[in-house]
Amino acid sequence: MPEDGGGHRVEDEIFARNAFIGALEGFVAPEGTRFDAVVGVAPEAHRFYKNEKPELTPHVRLAYPAYSCAFSGNETLDEAITRYRTLGLTDLRRGPSPFLKMRYANTRTRGRSTNPGRGLADPDRLLDELRAIEGGTGSFVEFENRHGDVWRAETHGAYYIAEWNTGDGRPREIGLDDLLDFAVARLYA
Template identity: 40%
Template sequence: MNIEEAVAGIEAVQDEPGLPMAWRWSPMPRFVFSLAMDHDGHWAYQMNSLDVHDDGLTRAVLAFARQHQLGRGRDARPLTVLPGFSYGAYRFDSVAAASPAVHGFHHGRNEALNEVVSAVFPAFQCEFRGDETFEEAVLRFKRMLRPTVVSRLPVPYLRMRYENRRTGGGSIGTSRGFTTHEVLLRELVLLEGAAGSFVEFENLHGEMWRVQWDGSWLVNGQAQDVGPSEEWVMTVLGCL
């Protein structure tokens, strides 16, 4: 697969300023796609931006991914994350990579190119457990993390199940499913006054919390004077 030749055939492609062996193109006004080829020419790293494109951040992410060969190879995990990244005033502490089968950036246009590209983006370490299955990776990458938005806030790794006997809301079955911390906070607030109800959730380390209301707050069976705060939630999820 000749990556440079394939990229040269993309309409209106141009060199990525300040980064060798890298290019950018804009398929539509809201998007900028940037790709850096690995030094041996056999793999590439692509970062896509929506609405807001930061040249410096993009170059830093691509350079970091290339330096560490992030997500390279057919045996790479569906999602790979490496901490130790920082740039400017951004809060990102990591760079993540989605495998070709997960991102599908070039499906329907150039399948051979798609198979040698990692989709890379600035990220937060608290967003990943490291053992995500293919299905979990697709869900996280395409529906939850918003990897093309450079102004985004952390989307913690969070699995939850709940039952609220007052509102009638609840999850199905005994397994905990992925959700956002906004949903968790909403259901924690709704627990107050709902005797016999619970919210159960886990973080990226597999640590679990069970919050209940029984005339007072209970967290893992221990009485609490006040209900869980947003700061507490983000702390136990590893994002503070």
């Protein structure tokens, strides 16, 4: 990969925070696209030539235009593999798919996450689960953005939101529409 003009390899910068899937912000895309980052995918995550030329795979890192909101820099190998497989990186018409981890439990529908912690999820799933907990006293949805900020929405006759990393952690009442707008804004930050 080329140098950045200061003797540093851009590739090193892309993978500085994460050896499996790294993103470098500040990319300026051609007019008509909104990409603002470049993502690099390591061979452990892409396994691109595993069938045709398996001996080549360990030596190839892939790079694509991307959206900075899609990557935390702290993805595990399993999360990097999932992001690589689900983001559609070769589709240059794709929109942003922000990084999101969540868990939930709905006392009304009895729906819940099956993993013990927060797992990768699609933003539409977050919005669906936030809507679905209405009327389920004691139900909650926890969600985390790419910065590692965590919020917990609960229902106890009304919606409440608690900001764990960025606030005092005490729940405050919030309307559903405001909650949905709040969640979307935090994912794209």
